[in-house]
Amino acid sequence: MKPMTKNLWREIRASRGRFIAIILIILLGCLTFVGVRAAGPGLNESLTTTVQDLHLSDVQLMSTTGFTHEDVTTAAKVSGARAEAVKFTYATGGKNANVVALYGYQAGQQINRLRLVSGHLPQAANQIVLDAQAKSAGYRLGQTFSFDRGAQVKRRRFTIVGFANSPLYIDNSLRGAANVGDGTVDWFTAVPASQLDVPVATLLNIRFASLQGHNTFAKAYDTARNRKLRALKRVFATRAKARSREVYDSAVKPIAAQAAKLAAAQRQLATAKAQVAAASHGTVTTTPAIEAQAAQLKSATAKLTAARQQAKAASVTTYTWQDRSDLPGFAAYGDSSKRIAAIANVFPVFFFLIAALITFTTITRMVEEARGQIGTFKALGYGKWAIARNYLIYACSAAIIGSGLGSVLGNLTLPRFILMMYDQYLPLTTTVRFQWGAFSLALVASLLATVGAAVIVVRRELQEGPAALLLPKPPKSAKRILLERITPLWSRLNFNQKVSYRNLFRYKSRMIMSIVGIAGGCALLLTGFGLRDSIAAAGTRQYSQIITYDALVQLADHQHDAAHRELTATKQYRSSTKIAANTATVRHGAHSVAAVNVFTPQTGAFDQYIHLATPAGQAIHLPSRGAVVSQKTAKLLAADVGDRIQVRLTSGKTVRLRLAAITRNYMGDYLYLSPAAYRHAWGQAATPNAYLVRLAAQSKGQRQRLAHRLLATGGVLGTSFTADQRTTVNKMGTMMTPVVLIFIIMSGLLSFIVMYNLTNINVSERIRELSTVKVLGFYDREVTMYVARENIVLTIVGVLAGFFVGNGLLWYILQQASTAQVMFPLVIHWPGYVVAAVLMAAFTGIVMLVTHKRLQHIDMVGALKATE
Known part of the structure; x- marks a missing residue:
């Protein structure tokens, strides 16, 4: 076998260019295939590692009556749960009345740890840590941060001692919504918990040790978390009643004392009336003084009754449950990684198929060119396996080197490059595991493209005798091509052109x-x-x-006129229209879509704000019966025009509507109804509760100030801008x-x-x-x-x-x-x-x-x- 081995190395040296080209094609194919397929899992695993290092809570619980130590104990009843009660509120402050999510920091807290960028955590009562994003607004260590009046803090001025990132806010551009200021949170901040002027904790963070081994975006994590969430809801169902009683008993104590005093006063009044009646022998039962006192007691009794009712209403404990997907930017990050993973299932595969196909052709031509050499070895008495071995090793070497280098380089470079470009998110702990599954597929495909081609061609060539193999393969004979039959065109071509076209088809x-x-x-x-x-x-x-309005203003139940006056007083105001905006769950058969936006216009000018059209571009007018549903929503429901869908508003009954038309739409889920269709479906007119507003171009600062002014009217719940x-x-x-x-x-x-x-x-x-x-x-x-x-x-x-x-x-x-x-x-x-x-x-x-x-x-x- 020694001469054959020498010949193998001589062949590789003699055809270095072709050997390197085969390796490069396989390398590129495997690099792209493995690297891009590793990007989606790499993004998920990197964020998972980051939030696990910072002990991000799995569940966040908010209560209308706050939390006590008993609530922490209640959460701990669920197996593996660790809970921390945190003081939390929204406030405005800083140079531009920025909206901040204000957290009470406690030394030694284990859930939702802050990752310092610079400085240190609060150690004294007058110290504050700011969101790292606040540095871009010019804040520096040692400066003073002042809260506006009305903020629930015991002091207004704090010294900035640190900048940090929080796992609660993974997207640097999103901090959520608030009920103060312009309604959009700019940054988060942390001060010592003792400095928040809040009687009890307002947020309960819960983390489960058993969930930390799962990828936070994996279905297994969702399933396990939902199981824990159901267990939490069960134990807090009874805790809500107990907490309501605690709050009510605490609230009615002063009322009970007042009621006792009132009862004593009423007894005194009754005695006074009896004395007056006795002195007048029953002819006079009251006096002006007694009547005045009776009126006062009646008023006081009414106030006590109202206070009791108010205390009862305020003591009702209701919970709001959130998981990680509800945190700002978390779902968008997951969608992005899923999108990359979905693309990775298509693009690299096509890429790799092209590479494999060309590799197959290259190996085929290489073996065909060596037919003279094969004939020589066969004439010298070498067996078929000995002859085939050279070409199989040649092909196998190229496949292993190319796929090995490509897979390693792809796994090491592409996912990390993509992670590096995700600079809008908090700094991630890069975690990219080697994709053994993708590497195995790439290696098998590479071997099929190289060794498979060599096996097929060598087997075919070895079926011929040595004499035939030692002769060059006869060239294919030329044939008349279709172009030759088009005489006027063919006759105008020169000799070189005719040869080229014949060779193409030859x-x-x-x-x-x-x-x-x-x-x-x-x-x-x-x-x-x-x-x-x-x-x-x-x-x-x-x-x-499609959407040509610039802002959606959500109205409160009163003072609509004040909000409208504030809007029209804005210099950038152009026009507005009232609509009824609701949210619904829509079902069709076994399919359902939650949180569908339901819009019912109140005027005929609706098409100036939202253009409804079929996917083909034909304009749609809202029908008097039935609903118009956005394109993606209809696809998720597996519904078509003419089908019956079930619509359940969050504040109303479930009705069945005919799907009258499907409108093109690229983002979000929407359902549109005319006023007549709404009245026919629910038996009452739709209540307008929002404005669609058209504005001239505005800066971010102008939008923030407008939203702040609208909230200040008391008639607006919030404003969302399409620019954002x-x-x-x-x-x-x-x-x-x-x-x-x-x-x-x-x-x-x-x-x-x-x-x-x-x-x-x-x-x-x-x-x-x-x-x-x-x-x-x-x-x-x-x-x-x-x-x-x-x-x-x-x-x-x-x-x-x-x-x-x-x-x-x-x-x-x-x-x-x-x-x-x-x-x-x-x-x-x-x-x-x-x-x-x-x-x-x-x-x-x-x-x-x-x-x-x-x-x-x-x-x-x-x-x-x-x-x-």
């Missing part, structure tokens, strides 16, 4: 593989650009073509930028290597033909164009096919990447087509330049030697 397998390779690379490039454009288009279309929602959508597109960038770069590299490899195979197969042309007197440039014409035609056809395939691939990826809240339109702007085509043309030019240099140094004598 080697059909090479033509097909070249088109597939170029089309695949172009499709991958186009898909990368399309992903970027489609994700951005979701927000752009939603907030320019659009910013969130834009950030969603920004989060996908690193993934798209990776796709574009890797697709470009694969396209270049594929084109170089296929051209190299083409030249190697036709070296005798090209040498003959050169011997006949063709100049170097003409010899290069002999091949280049074919490549140019194949590139044009491949690019056109790539445009078609790219659109199909993008459509499928977008279907996989859509979530319950967001769907993406298929959009590829013209620069994407141009750049993809230009890149493919540039790759063709570079490859032909390299080929030109090679053809200048052809060993014509060696190539034309007769083997006989």
Whole structure:
């Protein structure tokens, strides 16, 4: 076997370029396949590690009556639960009356730990820790932070001693909503718990040790957490009654004392009346003084009764339960990682298939070229296995080296690069596990593409005898092609053009593989650009073509006029319309969608604020019967026009409505009803409780001030601006930028290597033909164009096919990447087509330049030697 082994190494050295090209193609395929597939799990695992290190609570509980030590003990009754009661409130303060979520810090707290960026945690009564994001507003250590009047703190001025991040706020741009200021939280802060002027804790954080081994976004975690949550609700069901009694008893103690005094006064009044009656022998039973005292007692009795009723109402304990998915930015992060994982199930697979296909072709051509060598070894008496062993080891070596390097590099680089680009989130503890499953798939596919090709071709070649193998494989005979039958066109072509077109169809397998390779690379490039454009288009279309109002103002039950006056007094105000805005759960068969926004307009000007149209673009007018449902909602319900759906408002009964139309919509779930349809369904008119407002362009500061003024009227519950929602959508597109960038770069590299490899195979197969042309007197440039014409035609056809395939691939990826809240339109702007085509043309030019240099140094004598 020693001569065969030497020959193997000699073969590898002699064909270094081809061997390296095979490795590079496999490496790129495996790098993309394993790396991108590791990105989604890497994002989830990194955030899981981060929140576990900071002991993020699994459940947050809020109560209308606060929490005591007894509540902490109650939570501990659930197996594995650890609970901490925290003082918490919202306040305004700072340089611009910023809204802050104010937490009472206790030394040694174990749940929702703060991660310091600089400074230290509060140690004295006058110290405060600010959100790390407050540094961007100019706050520094040692400065003073002052709260506005009305804040529930015992002192108004605090010294900034630290900046920190909190696992409760993983998204640096989202801090949630509040019931003070402009309704949007800017930062969180922490002061010593003793400095909050709050009688009892207002938040109960609960963490379960048994849940910390799960990925926080995994279904197993959700299932286990929900089981614990049900157990918590059971133990707190009885605790709510006990807590209500505690609060009521505490509230009625002073009322009871007042009632005792009132009873004594009433007895005194009765005695006085009896004395007056006795003195007058019954003719007079009262006097003006007694009447005045009786009136006072009656008034006092009424006040006590009202106080008792008020105490009873205020003592009713109701709980609000939250889990991690309710925290600001948490669900969006999970959706983003799921979106990347969904894309990773499609794009890298297609990428890898192209790489494997080209590798298969390369190995096939390599073995076919070595038929003379195979014939020689067979003539020397070597067995089939001994001969096949060389080519199998050659192919296997390339597969193992390429897949091993590609998988390791992909796992080490791509997920970490994507994590590094997630700078809008709190600093994550990078955790990326090696994807053994993806690596195994990549290795098996690589071996099939290389060793499989070698087995097939070697087996076929070994079936021939030594004499036949020692002769060159006869070239395929030329045949008339379809173009020749079009005489007016064929007669106008010159000799070189006719040869090129004949050669294209003469080697059909090479033509097909070249088109597939170029089309695949172009499709991958186009898909990368399309992903970027489609994700951005979701927000752009939603907030320019469908939703054209600028703010939704949620009204309280009274003082609507005050809110409207404040709106119209705003310089940027353009127009507004009242609507009834509700939330509903919608069902159809076994499918349901919760938290669907139900809008019922009150005027005919509704289409100036929301444009309803079918997915095909035809305008929709709200019908007098039935409902109009947004596109994604209808898809989730598996409902179509004419179906009956069940709608249950959060404040009303369940009704059945006919689905009258489906309107295009890219973000959120919506159901629209005309006033007549609402009245027919619920038997009463819809109560207007919100304004849709159109405003001129406003800065963020102007929006905050307007929301603050509206809240101050007392007639507004909150204001949401579409500009803020659009910013969130834009950030969603920004989060996908690193993934798209990776796709574009890797697709470009694969396209270049594929084109170089296929051209190299083409030249190697036709070296005798090209040498003959050169011997006949063709100049170097003409010899290069002999091949280049074919490549140019194949590139044009491949690019056109790539445009078609790219659109199909993008459509499928977008279907996989859509979530319950967001769907993406298929959009590829013209620069994407141009750049993809230009890149493919540039790759063709570079490859032909390299080929030109090679053809200048052809060993014509060696190539034309007769083997006989």
